[in-house]
Amino acid sequence: MAGNSDPLTPRAKIAVTAGKAVAAASRAAGRGSGSVIGGRVALKLDPDLLARLAQHLDVVLVSATNGKTTTTRLIAEALGAAGPVVSNALGANMPAGITSALAGGSEARYAVIEVDEKYLAGVARDTDPKCIALLNLSRDQLDRAAETRMLAENWREGLAGSKAVVVANADDPLVVWAASSSANVIWVAAGQMWKDDAWSCPSCGGVMQRPGDDWFCGDCGFRRPSPSWALSGDHVLDPHGSAWPIHLQLPGRANKANAASSAAVAAVFGVPPQVALERMYQVQAVAGRYDxxxxxxxxxxxxxxxxxxxxxxxxxxxxxxxxxxxxxxxxxxxxxxxxxxxxxxxxxxxxxxxxxxxxxxxxxxxxxxxxxxxxxxxxxxxxxxxxxxxxxxxxxxxxxxxxxxxxxxxxx
Structure with a gap:
């Protein structure tokens, strides 16, 4: 914990102070929250700052093409039952923004961090997360984002050898391919409405067969793993088969799926589904969305x-x-x-x-x-x-x- 021993070197403390000063100046000038520019300055002064700030925290990373910000918020709310949480709630999800968020959380026990898909492997290396939630991968920002299969490959290589518990969506073949290199995966049946980026097998390039909610590759045998958590209508089914009602103020099926993944993450830290889901009800809007x-x-x-x-x-x-x-x-x-x-x-x-x-x-x-x-x-x-x-x-x-x-x- 932060109180036991101060993990920050003198150089790191100077970096944090400088970053906060620049962020405050940026806010005063009306240029947004200042978290990105503040984080950039801090990392310039101490390139190892992100790793130092994460040392005393139990870190959860959340990455996906869609739903990162909302799921990060839901997990942060759920883990609040177990102790103080720091999070990049405004969605600044690259290393500079993440560094800024952690610099503001000296009393926290947990860090729940949204990470841009392209930066996941690097941030995981720096922060040594206890848990990584992977929700989905689909096409986005076509002029600069890597093709989705390349992103999945990047995740797969970056997560190989990680000690983190990976909570991954069993219904997205690209996510399953990416997570399969991890030693400890908890599969969640969270659904996949958009399937147009998942018709070819990420393992061999063969055509994916999709009978009902299942999927498999007829060529190489790569297939949907059996989930231990599942979204079923308005309930989350836990690994014991118990059904827990989801009551959210956020609308739509996608947010129920986000809640199911969030409940699975919370359970990794000992927060029971009932407590986690009750706490998620507090979330009314996320950075203006659904307001x-x-x-x-x-x-x-x-x-x-x-x-x-x-x-x-x-x-x-x-x-x-x-x-x-x-x-x-x-x-x-x-x-x-x-x-x-x-x-x-x-x-x-x-x-x-x-x-x-x-x-x-x-x-x-x-x-x-x-x-x-x-x-x-x-x-x-x-x-x-x-x-x-x-x-x-x-x-x-x-x-x-x-x-x-x-x-x-x-x-x-």
């Missing part, structure tokens, strides 16, 4: 969807037609500048909804909706879209920087 805000006398629900898998999940939880929907897509650095992924999203699921299109790449999205035979209106701003929308609550779906823009505009 309902009042704007121009209307209720807007803010939903984040960054890639085809995320849009598919989001469509499953919006209110039925004729609920108006505002869609906003940007293609800035943090989003990935290639918007060709829009063609992988099934926009026919929005049939019957009045649709309003905004964002930097509204015309890219308009062409896609035109081809999907949807009726829509292109607007200059969220203000104009809200003015034109018919009565009732409005669902607003945006990708990463578009979501941040919306939060700033609607005062969330």
């Amino acid at each position: 309902v805000v009042q704007f121009m006398q209307r209720d807007l629900r803010l939903l984040l969807a960054k890639n085809p898998a995320g849009w598919l999940e989001t469509f499953s939880l919006i209110d039925p037609p004729p609920t108006p929907v505002i869609l906003s897509v940007n293609a800035r650095g943090a989003d990935g500048t290639d918007t060709s992924w829009l063609w992988d999203v099934d926009y026919t699921r929005l049939t019957g909804h009045p649709i309003f299109v905004i964002g930097d790449r509204k015309l890219d999205l308009a062409v896609r909706l035109e081809v999907a035979n949807q009726s829509f209106q292109v607007c200059e701003s969220v203000d104009q879209a809200v003015q034109m929308a018919p009565p009732g609550r409005i669902e607003v779906i945006a990708n990463y920087t578009a979501f941040q823009d919306l939060r700033r505009r609607v005062g969330n």
Whole structure:
């Protein structure tokens, strides 16, 4: 524990202090939380700082294409039953942001850390985690993210030899391939709605067979492992076969799946499913996602969807037609500048909804909706879209920087 002995060298202490000062200056200048720039400065001064800060903590790493931020929040809430937790709750998930988060948690016992998929192997090396949760892998940020099978390979190599307990989704073949190099894996049947990145076998390249919820490769025999935890409707089934009810304020099946994985992680640290799931009920919104805000006398629900898998999940939880929907897509650095992924999203699921299109790449999205035979209106701003929308609550779906823009505009 932090109180027993101070793990930080004088150099590390200077690095932490400098990082906090830079972060505070960045916040004062109105440039965001400052966690990334603060972490960068601290790591420059002490390249081993992340490892030093993690020394006295029981670390959980969470990585995936979708659901990282929410699952990190749910696990942090659950582990709070066992002791103080530090977490990168705002989603700064590369080494600089993670270093910043840990620097602020000197009294913590546990660290629950969301990690960008590309950085998982390196962060795992530095932080010596007790547990790693792997949820899914699908295409994302096409201009710079490695192809999903390469990412799975990277995870597989990075996790080989790790002492961590790996909690992994048995329904995603890429995740199973990645986790199979680990000595200690707990499999969770969390489901996989988006299957378009998992038709070829990650082991041999053969065609994946998918009867019902099962999957296997007819060529090499690589197959779905038997899960010890499972999401079943509104319950989590634990390894003893007991069913624990999931009560969340967060909507949708994907969040129930996140809760199932989170309960399995909490159990690794001795927190029983009932306690873990009860604590998860406290989470109402995650970094603005799922928040309902009042704007121009209307209720807007803010939903984040960054890639085809995320849009598919989001469509499953919006209110039925004729609920108006505002869609906003940007293609800035943090989003990935290639918007060709829009063609992988099934926009026919929005049939019957009045649709309003905004964002930097509204015309890219308009062409896609035109081809999907949807009726829509292109607007200059969220203000104009809200003015034109018919009565009732409005669902607003945006990708990463578009979501941040919306939060700033609607005062969330």
